[in-house]
Every structure is written in C-alpha cells, then in structure tokens.
Amino acid sequence: MSCAANLAAQKALLPQKIEEWLKWDKNDKTCEELRKLAATPDNQKLLENIMLNRIAFGTAGLRGRMYVGYACMNDLVIVQTGQGFLRYLEKKDKDLLQKKGMVIGYDGRHNSKHWAELTAAIFLHAGYPVKLFGMVTPTPYIPFSIRKYKCAAGIMVTASHNPKEDNGYKVYGPNSAQIIPPADKEIQQSILENLEPWPTSWDKSILSNNSLLSDPLGQVTCNYLGVIFNDILPEFKEINLKQKLLITHTAMHGVGTPYVKKVFDGIGIIFQTVPEQQDPDPEFSTVKFPNPEEGKSSLDLAFRTADQQGSVVILANDPDADRLACAEKQKDTNQWKVFTGNELGALLGWWMLFQYRKKNPGKSLENVYMVCSTVSSMILRTIAKAEGFHFIDTLTGFKWIGNKALELQSAGKEVIFGFEEAIGYMCSMAVVDKDGVSAAYQLATCASYLYSQGKTINQQLQEIYDKYGQHLSLNSYYICHDPVLIKKIFDKIRTKRGPDTYPETILNGKYQITTVRDLTTGYDNNQPDKKAVLPVSSSSQMITFNFSNGLVCTLRTSGTEPKIKYYTEMCAYPDIKDKTQITKTLEEMVDAICEEMFEPKLNGLQAKAG
Incomplete structure (x- = not known):
C-alpha cells in the first residue's frame, strides 16, 4: 500500500x-x-x-498533556494503562503480585489523586493488595516503599516539573528502580492487548472498606525518617543545633514542605518556607515553569523571601520532591548564586566521601563506588582516580543509575552516591532513585558544617575544583516540537560525507574531534569493532563527541519534553589555573557546535529562553 x-x-x-x-x-x-x-x-x-x-509507554512511563484522546493523558488512557500493566505483572510474577501487591502514590496536580484511585481500583477488583497513599507524597516514597514491603511494582502519578497542563504515570519494578528496556515495550504491548475497559475498571467504590487496601503513609514516613536519623553522625547533628543555620525552602507548589520539615526538625536545621509556594497548587500560580533547574527564573520569589528572612541558603525541591536545587547569597557581590546540577554533584560527592571516611576511619576505598550518567560532569571520575574509589557512568536517566547501583550492591560493592546533572541525587541505597528530600538533608547538614568552619558552600566548591581540576560545563537546549525535523538534524550530523562520517572538526579545523559514540545507532569509533559498549536505543537520539583539548560534548533528545539538549564539559588539569581562558574556549566551542551541527537559523530552532 x-x-x-x-x-x-x-x-x-x-x-x-x-x-x-x-x-x-x-x-x-x-x-x-x-x-x-x-x-x-x-x-x-x-x-x-x-x-x-497513542501516547507511548516508555521507561519513564507516560507523560503528556491532560486532554481528550488516545495521544493524551485522561481517564480512559489511565484505565487502559492500568489494565495492561496488571496483565504484564501477572505474566512476570503473579505469586509476588498476589502476596505483596503494589504501592501507588500521587502528587498535587490536577487528576493525580483520581488516576491513582482508578489504578488502585483496577488491581483491587482483580484481587490484588494495594498500598495507596492517603495524601500527596514525594516520588521517592514509591521506590522506598517497594523495597520496604517487597512489592511487585510501584506507580507514581506525577509529571514532576512539567507545566501545569501535563501529568504522568511513572512505574517502578520489583527491584524498586525505574524500569528499563525491554520492560517498557512489553508493558506497551500489554496495554494494546487490553484496551477495552473491563466492566469493573471504572468502579472506585471498591476503595471503601476493603481489606486488600491500606495506607502506608504513617509507617513509611516513620521508617524513611529513621533511615536519615540513623545516618547522621552525632557530631554533625550537634553542629546543626549549635550553628543554627537558617535555610529557606521552597516546594515549588509541590509536595515537599511537610516531609522536608520533618527531616529538618529531626536533624536540627532551622526551616523557613516560601509561604506562597509551600502548599500543593496544581495551577503553579507563582511560576511559569515549576522547575528549579531553570535557576533564577524559577527562584525569584525564593530570593526575595530569603532576603526578608535573613537566610543565606535556599533549597528548592521540584513539585514531586525528587530533585533538589540550591542557591547561596554571596557576600562579595550580595547576589544569589544558583548552583548547577553538576556543581551540586561535585559538592555532594565530596561530602558523601568525607562522611564515609568519618564513619569508617582507616577503611580502604577499594570497594566504594559512585555513579553518574554519561551527560553529567566527570568530576566524580576525577576524584575517584585521586582518592582511590571507583566510578562508573551510565546511560542518561536515573533508571540506569538506580539499576547499576543495585547491580553493584548485589556484587557486594558499597555505592555511596549517584547523581545526574538535572539536579537529581541519590544519597542512600534506601532509595535507588533521585531523592530531593534526603538530598536536602545532606546538603543542609553539609552547609551547616561548612559555615561552622568559616566557609561558604561556594568556597568549598572552589576548593574541590582547585584540588582536582576545573570541570566547567555549559549545558542548554533548543525547543523543537517536530520529531521529523529532530531526526533530520541528527541524521545530517551522522552523514557529513556519507554513512557514519561524523564531523571531524569544528570552527574551520581549529578544534579536532578525536572520538564519536552514537548510542542511537551503536557506533563508537573508540572501540576496536566500532560498536558501542553501553546499551543502544534507536528510539532516542544521543551522540557524544570527544575533542583533543579535553572537551566532551553530548547531543541528545529529551525523553519527556520537546527539546534537543546539549551537554558540554571542559576538564582541566589541577595545574591549569586560568579559569577565564578555559571558560572562553568552552564558550567558543559550544557556540560553534550549536551553529554547525544544529544549524538553528536554518531549522528554525528556538533556543532556551533566559
């Protein structure tokens, strides 16, 4: 045809x-x-x-606009997804599903609670136990609960930091990590095989007085806090109490406020909120984009509030509290510095190692690991080489970090930290996913300790770079709603002079490209057989270029947003102190990469605003 x-x-x-x-x-x-x-x-x-x-079920589950139609998020699509997921779990391990059931949570967005209840009803009608949280919770509570109760799976109804028009359906496997291929394709197929609603699928009356239904909120909160309170060293809690560092926190109209407050009350940190943003608000009435990763544009109200409160440190969670941002008032400029995700990764990596040594004096680091995604700063790799622990990078996404951490743990290794540049941090194996609540605990305690030593957060960060070498990043994105155009752009990069002929230089030969790794096609000219070692996915675009002067650049598409992203990092040796010249070179190279590879004017790409 x-x-x-x-x-x-x-x-x-x-x-x-x-x-x-x-x-x-x-x-x-x-x-x-x-x-x-x-x-x-x-x-x-x-x-x-x-x-x-039809909206596709990927490794991040579902995420899209709330609207009528099979391509959007709505009641019917949720029912179909719940039915398909149930049948998938039955095929995988029906006994586990029957004995341990599943856990379901939701955030404060429009429809989140309703969709969580619809999903719970589908499983209850089928005779399976369900733990449904009785109020909005942080996303990290889902993987934590799966591990605690040994559930067959977990679902979180959230669109994280997406605009208010969106919602999502995030799935975790029985190992408590986000699912990875081929689970996504198998679930998608199961959904397609169960599209017609079952007679009971719309009936939420089964949620009333059902012995198979329970609310784990109280017990999970108690156990979650217990992990943190047992983790903090007495000397650091004492410092928190004596230092009395005031921290301004914003939940970005999300779920984080009561949970972070419980943590801070227990570890001795003084907690103040941004009142207008402390409660869940599905309209996100004070921010255009409820994403603290956007930096100053999303934190303006937090700056003003912190100034009024006399606070010099701001911590910000995204709406489902799995991410964490930080800003600090700089004495020399009286301006707020918003730390990048990579900078916080460097700082928290240093802090987790510092604490490990405190807890394990004299113990070798040969069994200790840190993990981050390949698009994140390689500062942990540099520190690992200098200090003697191990570093592993993974594909983009915390699903890969979490599953790799579990793999290492199963092999008897100690994973003490994982991070991704998009302000996601895993500071405990109790949650093998990014966790903005436990990260807030670690960063607040780190800040309190540093201030007790007469240092600021930024000063400590600069000491890290002075010791291990500057790692300067410049990351951003172009907005593009046309999948066909995106594919055309990346295909052109791959066929400069024919098949598998990628660019060899930029800026008229000034900067040489030494190696290319394409995790869409599986090409890697740094391997003997030119085949990539990391997993390959033809459904997403991802190419990494290594330059002779130390620049690493990754170009990729977002899995949840209409964006073409670029990640660049210049790694310098510790004896290279001219940060201005490194920055100048980085900026020149990034400008050239964007112009020559994306051709934004020709393709009508809209650069990140602000």
Whole structure:
C-alpha cells in the first residue's frame, strides 16, 4: 500500500475511533469535549493527532498533556494503562503480585489523586493488595516503599516539573528502580492487548472498606525518617543545633514542605518556607515553569523571601520532591548564586566521601563506588582516580543509575552516591532513585558544617575544583516540537560525507574531534569493532563527541519534553589555573557546535529562553 493510500486508510478510521471513545470513556467532560471537536470541521487535523496516535509507554512511563484522546493523558488512557500493566505483572510474577501487591502514590496536580484511585481500583477488583497513599507524597516514597514491603511494582502519578497542563504515570519494578528496556515495550504491548475497559475498571467504590487496601503513609514516613536519623553522625547533628543555620525552602507548589520539615526538625536545621509556594497548587500560580533547574527564573520569589528572612541558603525541591536545587547569597557581590546540577554533584560527592571516611576511619576505598550518567560532569571520575574509589557512568536517566547501583550492591560493592546533572541525587541505597528530600538533608547538614568552619558552600566548591581540576560545563537546549525535523538534524550530523562520517572538526579545523559514540545507532569509533559498549536505543537520539583539548560534548533528545539538549564539559588539569581562558574556549566551542551541527537559523530552532 502506498503512503498516500495508507494515510487515507488511517483517516477513514477516525469516525470509528471517535465512536469507540464515546463508547468506552465514562468521563462526561472528555466525552463532551470530543463531541464539540468532532462537530467542527476545522478540528480535523487535531482530531487525527489525538485519536489516531497513542501516547507511548516508555521507561519513564507516560507523560503528556491532560486532554481528550488516545495521544493524551485522561481517564480512559489511565484505565487502559492500568489494565495492561496488571496483565504484564501477572505474566512476570503473579505469586509476588498476589502476596505483596503494589504501592501507588500521587502528587498535587490536577487528576493525580483520581488516576491513582482508578489504578488502585483496577488491581483491587482483580484481587490484588494495594498500598495507596492517603495524601500527596514525594516520588521517592514509591521506590522506598517497594523495597520496604517487597512489592511487585510501584506507580507514581506525577509529571514532576512539567507545566501545569501535563501529568504522568511513572512505574517502578520489583527491584524498586525505574524500569528499563525491554520492560517498557512489553508493558506497551500489554496495554494494546487490553484496551477495552473491563466492566469493573471504572468502579472506585471498591476503595471503601476493603481489606486488600491500606495506607502506608504513617509507617513509611516513620521508617524513611529513621533511615536519615540513623545516618547522621552525632557530631554533625550537634553542629546543626549549635550553628543554627537558617535555610529557606521552597516546594515549588509541590509536595515537599511537610516531609522536608520533618527531616529538618529531626536533624536540627532551622526551616523557613516560601509561604506562597509551600502548599500543593496544581495551577503553579507563582511560576511559569515549576522547575528549579531553570535557576533564577524559577527562584525569584525564593530570593526575595530569603532576603526578608535573613537566610543565606535556599533549597528548592521540584513539585514531586525528587530533585533538589540550591542557591547561596554571596557576600562579595550580595547576589544569589544558583548552583548547577553538576556543581551540586561535585559538592555532594565530596561530602558523601568525607562522611564515609568519618564513619569508617582507616577503611580502604577499594570497594566504594559512585555513579553518574554519561551527560553529567566527570568530576566524580576525577576524584575517584585521586582518592582511590571507583566510578562508573551510565546511560542518561536515573533508571540506569538506580539499576547499576543495585547491580553493584548485589556484587557486594558499597555505592555511596549517584547523581545526574538535572539536579537529581541519590544519597542512600534506601532509595535507588533521585531523592530531593534526603538530598536536602545532606546538603543542609553539609552547609551547616561548612559555615561552622568559616566557609561558604561556594568556597568549598572552589576548593574541590582547585584540588582536582576545573570541570566547567555549559549545558542548554533548543525547543523543537517536530520529531521529523529532530531526526533530520541528527541524521545530517551522522552523514557529513556519507554513512557514519561524523564531523571531524569544528570552527574551520581549529578544534579536532578525536572520538564519536552514537548510542542511537551503536557506533563508537573508540572501540576496536566500532560498536558501542553501553546499551543502544534507536528510539532516542544521543551522540557524544570527544575533542583533543579535553572537551566532551553530548547531543541528545529529551525523553519527556520537546527539546534537543546539549551537554558540554571542559576538564582541566589541577595545574591549569586560568579559569577565564578555559571558560572562553568552552564558550567558543559550544557556540560553534550549536551553529554547525544544529544549524538553528536554518531549522528554525528556538533556543532556551533566559
């Protein structure tokens, strides 16, 4: 069948898909919205997009706009997903599902609680135990609970730091880490095999007085806090109490406030909130993008509040509290410095090693590991070489970091830290995922200790770079909503002079590219057989270039947002002190990479604002 004929056949399915939706969907609002769209001829293209396409289940689960249609997030898609996931778990380990059930949590976004309840009802109707949190919780509570209760799986209904129009459905496996391939494809297939709602799938009445349903919030909170309170060294808790460091915290209209407060109260940190942002607000009324990774544009209110409170340190969680950002008032400029994710990774890596040595005086580091993703700063690799512990990098995403940490732990290794540059930190194996609450505990205690020594956070960070060498990063992204254009851009990079002929230089030969690793195609010219060692995924774009002067650059697409991202880092030897010249070279090279490889003007790419 020709492309034109295939397209015509697809369009002919539209009335059938609309009829099917109206038959299956029990939500009056989305049904009415679909009827209105179908009644207007001008909506034909929109209808084709939302009804003839389907939102894909990936390793991050589902995430997308809340709207009617199979390509969006809504009640019917949640029901179909819950049914498919249930059947998948039954095939994997029905006995485990029957004995231990699953755990479900949700954030404060529109529909989150409702979708968590719909999912719980599907499993309860099938006779499986469900632990459903009775109120909004941090995402890290899900992997923590799976490990505690040995559940068959976990689900968190959240879109993390996405705009208010979005929501998501995040899945964790029985090992408590985020799922990795091929689980995502198997779940997607199971969803497609169970699209028609079962007779009981819309019935939430089963949530009332059900012996299979329990709320683990109290017990999980107690145990989670216990891990932290047992971890902190008495001397550091004493410093916290004596130093009385005031920290301003923002939950970014999310779930973090009560949980971080419980932690800080227990370790002796003085806690103040940004009042307008301390409670869950699905409208995110004070921020355009509820993502502290955006830096100053998302932290303006926190700056003003901290200034009024007399605080010099700000900690910010994203709305589901699995990420952490930090800012510090600089005495010399009286300005706020927002630390990058890589800078906090360097600082927390140093702090976790410092504490490990305190807890294990004289113990060898030969069994100690730190992990980070390949797009993050290689500062941990540099510190590992100098100090004698091990470092491993993984593919992008905490699913890879968490699963690698579990693999190492199973082999008898001690994993004391993991991080990704997108302000995600794993400071304990109790949660093999990024955890903004425990990271807040570590960073607050680190800050308190440093201030007791007469140092600031930034001063300690500079000492780390002075000792181990400057690691300067320059990361950003272009916005692109067209998947076809994105593929065209990356394919052009791969075919400079023919198949597998990547760029060899930039800026008219000034900077030489030494090696190329393409984890979309599996090409790596640094390997004898030119085949990549790390896992390959043809469904995402990711190319890494190494330059002769030490620059590492990775170009990749986002798995959850319409972005083409670039990550660059210049690693300098400790004896190279001219930070200004290193920065100048880095900026020149990044500008050239963007212009020559992305061709933003030609392709109409919109650069990151601000």
